[in-house]
Amino acid sequence: MARDRRHEEVARITTAAESPKADIDHREKRYIISMTIRTLCFIGAVFARHIPWLCGILIVASFLLPYVAVVMANRASPILPGDPFEGPDHKEIE
Numbered sequence: 001m002a003r004d005r006r007h008e009e010v011a012r013i014t015t016a017a018e019s020p021k022a023d024i025d026h027r028e029k030r031y032i033i034s035m036t037i038r039t040l041c042f043i044g045a046v047f048a049r050h051i052p053w054l055c056g057i058l059i060v061a062s063f064l065l066p067y068v069a070v071v072m073a074n075r076a077s078p079i080l081p082g083d084p085f086e087g088p089d090h091k092e093i094e
Contacts, residue, residue, distance in 0.1 A: 003009070
């Protein structure tokens with residue numbers, strides 16, 4: 001079977017996606033930062049118990065941040081336009 005070299009896609013380094021390990025490391029870092037902010041909100045609510053409106057905001061934030069942290073951590077790196085491995089048109093190597 002002859003190959004038509006004009007239609008072969010070549011992966012370019014500028015369109016290559018982030019490595020899976022780097023992607024996971026980046027997502028873990030975002031999660032840890034979000035959960036640290038949540039912990040600080042909860043501790044701040046304890047110290048701000050004499051200011052009801054501030055205490056309420058900090059408690060609500062401490063309950064909402066875990067959801068936001070999980071959504072942010074589960075969001076993978078986007079596939080860059082022109083990536084030869086994007087979408088359902090990916091062809092296996094013959």
